[in-house]
Amino acid sequence: MKYNSQRFIMDREQLNALNAEGCPACGGKFTLGEPVVLACGAWEGGPKVIHDNEAVFDRRNQSYVERKCYAARMASTPVNTGVSP
Numbered sequence: 001m002k003y004n005s006q007r008f009i010m011d012r013e014q015l016n017a018l019n020a021e022g023c024p025a026c027g028g029k030f031t032l033g034e035p036v037v038l039a040c041g042a043w044e045g046g047p048k049v050i051h052d053n054e055a056v057f058d059r060r061n062q063s064y065v066e067r068k069c070y071a072a073r074m075a076s077t078p079v080n081t082g083v084s085p
């Protein structure tokens, strides 16, 4: 496992917990057995679980970031803001 526990497969327990709200990146629901990641994004309150294909792995911070947020971040400031676990 290269990118550790930030990426995992959706299990039934997570599915029940997370589908009340849905995916914060696309607003859709999750599916059992689907790859998901814990990512930072434009939303409030720290990392959230989103679909794997909606996130980019940010090597500088060793964490996933939502694509749109990542693009905005790259455009505005290339500086590491020091947000790390």
Ligand SMILES: [Zn+2]
Pocket (backbone or CB within 6 Å): 023, 024, 025, 026, 027, 028, 050, 051, 054
């Ligand atoms: Zn999604």
